[in-house]
Amino acid sequence: MGEAIVITSGKGGVGKTTTSANIGTALALQGKRVCLVDTDIGLRNLDVIMGLENRIIYDLVDVVEGRCKIHQALVKDKRFEDLLYLLPAAQTSDKTAVTPEQMKELVDSLKQDYDYVIIDCPAGIEHGYRNAVAGADKAIVVTTPEVSAVRDADRIIGLLEKEENVEPPKLVINRIRSHMMKNGDMLDVDEITTHLSIDLIGIVADDDEVIKASNHGEPIALNPNSKASIAYRNIARRILGESVPLQPLDEVQGGVFSKLKKFFGVK
Amino acid sequence: MKKTQNVLIKGTKDGLILHLDDQCSYEDLKKELLDKLTENQRVHKDYPLITVSFKIGNRYLTDEQKEELRTLIRQEKNLVVGNIDSNVLTKTEVEKMMKEEEIVSVARIVRSGQVLEATGDLLLIGDVNPGGKVVAGGNIYVMGALRGIAHAGVYGNQDAVISASVMKPSQIRISDVITRAPDVFLDDDKREMECAYIGENGQIMIDRLQVLMHLRPNLNRLEGGH
Numbered sequence: 001m002g003e004a005i006v007i008t009s010g011k012g013g014v015g016k017t018t019t020s021a022n023i024g025t026a027l028a029l030q031g032k033r034v035c036l037v038d039t040d041i042g043l044r045n046l047d048v049i050m051g052l053e054n055r056i057i058y059d060l061v062d063v064v065e066g067r068c069k070i071h072q073a074l075v076k077d078k079r080f081e082d083l084l085y086l087l088p089a090a091q092t093s094d095k096t097a098v099t100p101e102q103m104k105e106l107v108d109s110l111k112q113d114y115d116y117v118i119i120d121c122p123a124g125i126e127h128g129y130r131n132a133v134a135g136a137d138k139a140i141v142v143t144t145p146e147v148s149a150v151r152d153a154d155r156i157i158g159l160l161e162k163e164e165n166v167e168p169p170k171l172v173i174n175r176i177r178s179h180m181m182k183n184g185d186m187l188d189v190d191e192i193t194t195h196l197s198i199d200l201i202g203i204v205a206d207d208d209e210v211i212k213a214s215n216h217g218e219p220i221a222l223n224p225n226s227k228a229s230i231a232y233r234n235i236a237r238r239i240l241g242e243s244v245p246l247q248p249l250d251e252v253q254g255g256v257f258s259k260l261k262k263f264f265g266v267k
Numbered sequence: 268m269k270k271t272q273n274v275l276i277k278g279t280k281d282g283l284i285l286h287l288d289d290q291c292s293y294e295d296l297k298k299e300l301l302d303k304l305t306e307n308q309r310v311h312k313d314y315p316l317i318t319v320s321f322k323i324g325n326r327y328l329t330d331e332q333k334e335e336l337r338t339l340i341r342q343e344k345n346l347v348v349g350n351i352d353s354n355v356l357t358k359t360e361v362e363k364m365m366k367e368e369e370i371v372s373v374a375r376i377v378r379s380g381q382v383l384e385a386t387g388d389l390l391l392i393g394d395v396n397p398g399g400k401v402v403a404g405g406n407i408y409v410m411g412a413l414r415g416i417a418h419a420g421v422y423g424n425q426d427a428v429i430s431a432s433v434m435k436p437s438q439i440r441i442s443d444v445i446t447r448a449p450d451v452f453l454d455d456d457k458r459e460m461e462c463a464y465i466g467e468n469g470q471i472m473i474d475r476l477q478v479l480m481h482l483r484p485n486l487n488r489l490e491g492g493h
Contacts, residue, residue, distance in 0.1 A: 151379055154396050158378030195396065197376055 002033070004107045004117040005239070006136035006166070010152030012123030014144045015174040018214060019204075019232075020120035021049045023140070025221040026236030028077070028084040032115040035074065037087045037107065039132040040122040041097060044089035051217020052077065052086050061090035064102045070109060079222065085114070095127045100134035107135025116239075125159060133160070139169035140201060145176060145186040154196055170201035172235065177206045189246075202235035203246060204228050273299045282318030282349060289324035293332060300336070304343055320349035327355040367404055377401055377415065397437055403427070406486070416440070417463075428483060430462035430476055439463050439471055446471040 007020045017040070024036045038046035041061065047053045058073035070087075077084035087110070090097065110117045121132035133139070139160050143153040153171070160169045173192055180186040193200050207228040213220040221232045227247070234244045273296050275286040287296055319340050328336070328351065337348045356364075363386075372390040377383045379398030383391065389403035392410045399415035401407055405427055407419045412433035418440040420427030425442045438447050444465055462479050466472035479486060 151398060155379040155398065158381050158399075161378075197394070 002111045002115040002117060003137045004111055004119060004135050005138045005140060006119040006121050006132050007140050007142060008121035008129065008132065008156055009123070009142040009149070010125060010156035011149045014142050014149050016142050017045045017049055017120050018210060019140070019142050019172060019174065020118050021046060021219045022221040022232035023235055023239070024084060024118045025219040026233045027116050027239065028080050029221065029233065030236055030240060031083070033083055033113070034116045034118060035085045035087060035110050035114040037110070037117060037119045038089040039103070039119055039128060041089045041128065042091065042094045043122065044091050046120050047075070047086060047088045048217065049214045050077065050086055050219065056088045059088045059090040061093045061097045063087070063106060064098050070106070095122065095131065098131050100130050103131045104135040125156065133163055133166065136166050138167045140172055141169045141198070142172045142174050143192065144174050145181065145188070145192060147187065150187060150192055150195060157196060157198060168198060170199050171196060172201055173203045175206040176203055201238050202231055204231040274303050276303065282320065285319060285321050287321060287323045287326065289326035297335070300339060304339065316345050316347055318349045319346050321351040323351060323353045325354050328353065425465050426483060426485070428462050428464045428479060430460060430479070432460050434461040434463070434473060441465050441471055444469065444471055
């Protein structure tokens, strides 16, 4: 029996789908059986980022409405040997085509066959969000170092804390620009974590490679030379229970050192 | 044995006080009151308005009964009804009073979109994040950072205060007075615990926590101690 992790953020455009694709890929690289579920019905993207768009035959709504079996709708990622699958969202329906109860049932049956079910949540806090959260055991909240994204993350954490079957959420801070953080033009990691007061599970630097990779339908996590890739792989390792120190991102490293210095009383 | 009167009328400079016996039946009381009123009627003619208050001792009157007594008094031309004073309170009244008096302590973070309400005083062990709101009938004490909205004295208590370890609210409301945060908070880390209250000018003031003991001495509930 595996576990279901929902990736959510409240605000749109902070990198939920990218994070879902890469955490899923990184977990598969660790040898886990992973199923990615796109719940953004009507605005599906996860298939594009995974490069699996043209292999979709059935989708989530087809499964829920009984037009096909689950395994028929699952798209296998050929880059992995039977480890990574995608359940795509429908593009022609809207979010109300599925109810939270149906989603829970679906995720529960996927959990039987996979180690990890990664649920990509749509933006917002309405029907689509409730669908995505319905079957989840754990939650990861993605935010960027912007006030508006942090505000929405705070809102979504409040909602997640009310869900009885979801463990306290973990935080991913995405698109960190270390030079801006250093100048104080961007909220820094400490500020965000103390403000939201939940556990940090990873920080990801803003990296042009991520966009390039997404456009090619290859999750960045497959490329071992990119900083963002290592960040996502570290997140996957932390999900598996390893304790991995936060990635020393250029100036972010300086931040850690200066904190150490402060701790020892050296100016 | 001489029958004692159930209704005793006493005149004071504030008007008449009717002491109603709390041992007899309500019907007897009403009858005697009516008698007394009719027999004394001529005395009051052409006099200015007189306020009549009741002291009803350990008797409990329902709202209907109270209204009945008031109607009896109002029938007289120059009498107006003051308050009805009883030693007895109903359980609901007491519970309401206790709720307004008690301090509710809550350990959590009030996040964006959440509202935390208390009838009496509120002690929050945690933060209020921007977009979050705390509301209390009495005072609000925040042990963490207050970055959202706090509304104390919601039912009109102008003496209510708000205090927080880190006072960076987006808005503060006490009773019906509202103030908003300055557009920029000065970034000095020396800020101590602060409190907000309605000052003499009717505006919300923010000051060191220590001034509260002089401004609101009634906040002290501890009896004894040295």
